[in-house]
Amino acid sequence: MDFGNLAKKERDRQYYQNHKEQSKERVKKWREDHRDHCKEYFRKYNQDHREQIREQRKEYQRKYRQKHRERIRKYNNKYRRELLRKRKEKYVHMLGDKCVKCGYDKCLSALDFHHLDNSKENDDESKTKAFEQKIKDGKIQLLCSNCHRELHHSTELVIK
Ligand SMILES: [Zn+2]
Numbered sequence: 563m564d565f566g567n568l569a570k571k572e573r574d575r576q577y578y579q580n581h582k583e584q585s586k587e588r589v590k591k592w593r594e595d596h597r598d599h600c601k602e603y604f605r606k607y608n609q610d611h612r613e614q615i616r617e618q619r620k621e622y623q624r625k626y627r628q629k630h631r632e633r634i635r636k637y638n639n640k641y642r643r644e645l646l647r648k649r650k651e652k653y654v655h656m657l658g659d660k661c662v663k664c665g666y667d668k669c670l671s672a673l674d675f676h677h678l679d680n681s682k683e684n685d686d687e688s689k690t691k692a693f694e695q696k697i698k699d700g701k702i703q704l705l706c707s708n709c710h711r712e713l714h715h716s717t718e719l720v721i722k
Pocket residue numbers: 661662663664665666705706707708709710
């Protein structure tokens with residue numbers, strides 16, 4: 563083993579540790595004095611390693627998504643819930659803000675959309691445009707959960 567070399571390496575390391583700030587300053591100053599050179603160097607580096615940089619970025623994003631999967635999922639869920647709530651508020655407002663049968667107007671979650679043409683209810687609510695058109699055509703009624711349930715219960719009884 564080359565102890566001489568090893569000792570030199572250790573000395574260099576020690577020197578670097580003791581003069582860390584100084585050498586950082588020196589590098590910083592050199593970069594400032596050679597700004598154009600550095601700019602050109604980085605530009606060329608980016609150009610030559612474009613694919614590699616892209617791959618690295620992709621890999622970073624993949625790892626980030628994996629690491630924060632739960633947080634991202636929660637964020638998306640929250641965002642989606644928010645969106646659905648806003649959309650419902652809008653529809654409820656278009657329909658007069660209260661149950662057409664008993665006048666209930668307290669809780670948004672306790673207000674339902676009753677489809678007068680007996681089409682599938684949940685399908686249409688996700689299709690904004692189609693649903694809005696149905697409201698304008700008078701095919702949707704706003705009912706509170708109680709009235710809605712009573713209504714369906716009675717029609718079911720009639721049908722059977
Ligand atoms: Zn009602």
